Amino acid sequence: MNHQPVEGFSKLSKQRKIDWLISEYLSNDRSYEQILQQYWNNDPDLQKLHEEFSENTISNFYMPYGIAPNFLIDGKLLALPMAVEESSVVAAASKAAKFWLDKGGFKTTIINTKKLGHTHFILNIEPHKLQHFFNFKLKKKLFEATEDITANMRKRGGGILNIRLIDKTEEMPNYFQLKASFDTVDSMGANFINSCLEQFGKTLKEEVANEADFTQAEKDSLQVVMNILSNFTPDCIVRAEVSCPIDELKDDSGISNEEFAWKFKQAVNIAEIEPYRATTHNKGIMNGVDAVVIATGNDFRATEACAHAYASRNGKYSSLTHCTTDNGIFRFWIDLPISVGVVGGLTNLHPLVKFSLALLGKPSAQELMSILAVSGLAQNFGALRSLVTTGIQKGHMKMHLFNILNQFGATEEEKQHFVTYFKDKTVSHHEVIAELENLRSKK
Template identity: 50%
Template sequence: MSENIRENHRVSGFSKFDKQARRRWLLDHFLPGHDSGDFAFFDATNPDLQEVVDNFSENTLGNFPLPFGVAPNFLINGKVYAVPMVIEESSVVAAASSAAKYWLTRGGFEAEVIATEKLGQLHFRWGGHPDRRAALFPELERRLRHVTSGITARMETRGGGVRGMQWKHLPAVNEQCYQLLVRFGTGDSMGANFINTVLEAYATEIELWSSDSEQLNARERDLEVVMAILSNHTPNCTVRTWVRCPIEQMNLAGSGVDAADFVRRFCFAVDIARQDPYRAVTHNKGIMNGIDAVVLATGNDFRAVESAAHAFAAEGGTYRSLSRCRVVDGIFHFELTVPLALGTVGGLTRLHPLADIALDMLGRPSAEELMCVAAATGLAQNFAALRSLVTTGIQRGHMRMHLQNILSSLEATVTERKAATGFFDGRTVSHHGVRQYLEKLRG
């Protein structure tokens, strides 16, 4: 019986099915009790738009909607932004908006791009001696740059291109393991396709070099390319953002919390995240709530951004908070340094209609300006979360925002939603409490 089930659930040529056939196959074999309308309900009404979305990925069945929101009142480097955010987690947009409004009257956020270099790697096995690299590298580099001159010319006109390369030996992997580490500038594009195209051209040329260079002896002609691809570790593509304010102005309206006591507790909390990895992971997740939401809204790669940020947080061997806090001469300083490899041209930034709208909302920023906006949003999110943690606690605001999700899960009507929202205003929200309230209301 189990063999028949396994056989019946196998499929060949699935990627060649059209979307309707894919839906039918899934419904027949894996989704009893569902129908095609469960997928079609989320299809775009505009068929041209749906075709664009379908082509973003493979084997598509339907769309997976996420909320596209906005956090207004962000003052960044003297300019006010309405920041687009795509995220499903309750309270994130509200928290970012609250922090933006708080800092709007206290000088806003400042930000600066520290560097914009991205990295690519070509790994290969080579039979030569490591000490020969210095003598051989000039010819190899000249050949590599020459063979890709047609690829890099257009990027160079935009201030990018290949900025340097290094031939490294990696004996910890294998005595014959080597790496070509290449530094790139990619202008306003994220640059992944450009970097990978250049590196693959390098791979072809380095194999030709090993076979025809007159500088090489027989042993040195033993070369095998293993892989060529960009690195998402971008420690040289970083942005710093910060806020600062006299302690006496750090009041929390209506909270009854003393400004100096709030600052003391806030800095204490950040110091904990600088030293305790368990706290640091949650702390940085809050930062990434803000950054990822902007990255998604603008059609950038949030997985690459996440990977780079967490690698950066672990530099030095201990995972730490990405943000820092200090008080100097009565002035509160709160800052964040984070790697952000973003683009404002190419990829989904051009293809996704909402990403295009998001970039319009931001005034068609350069990649560097977008880095500043995303980083400031991450710092705002971090500030809002810590402000709640050291005062009222995180659950009060979070569960208030989560109330609507709980009501949806309990299939509350419009009338019930209105009544529940009023009832839980100022009260602690929990799934159990909301269910009990609805049962009483209905009974």
């Protein structure tokens, strides 16, 4: 079928959007409309709120919202909200939290909270001449021009921390940056940062145009390309860690404490040197981080991009977590760059986000950074613990069992049969199908 483009789709009503999609792409099968309507909220005001979060909304896409209890973080016992569809994530986090509960729990340290943004511009000028102009005239003007924008943030203890001129002309002809660092306190701060940067661009144009020491050719060469925050925040870092004597690392898999510690450390070391393993290793970390990020209304795409960029900061992709076993002490930690907020955005709008933040004791942005780092560390501990002992599939496939059974329309009676059947076996897709066919053939 040759589909036709549509004009003014965003201006159509929700019903007309659905009608067009069903007609154009779904062979006029109205059963798809029923699927969409099943996920509408019965409360029209709540449904309208959800629709206004995004563009061209025709339904809601639900994800399971689970709880991982028993997280002892800096002396506080918390239950973490996790919005995630992967079956083993909440279970693994909960198991890791319980493991460390009687060993002092998780300790965290906020290393820095600096966020960054840039005005990117092209100017055909000698770098030393531009640097002199920046040092003695422009920098002061930039702070002055943004005073109104930063007033409220400064009252809360934040604002623009510093502005630097960055010479990138060796990498790209005539390319410079105004690189600014910010403290946005409890907000993620994207709108605040971008507003400041856009004012930087305007002020830069005005001051260059009025600079008596610049030639007309230099003035005419200025092009402000863009003003935008960076989601790479290598100076917005939180550390989360666990530690205990190796002789307290009791594991129920049957291997000794010493062997467990040795194998665990080797697994982390492999992820530190082997990018193929590091990618999967860090993905597991972000399973835990993203689930809490989503549940608290923050931007999981930004946290993902930042974490993976940070993992590559030394020129080779590597593990975000590290492990030592010195002097009989097992220590496992993560340094996570992450920029999140607890005010603004969905935090004031989405009912479940409000619930999540209330559940966590209405944390500050720094406290949420700590919680997220702990969630990632716990997830990684749980995965590595399985990998170096029983293997990842035993626990993962048991959690996946109900997904397989639901695909084949299993009854509650059949599901209970399989819980018993796989009590001492490793779940496999093939074995589930074979046993289901056997069970149904007897009926």
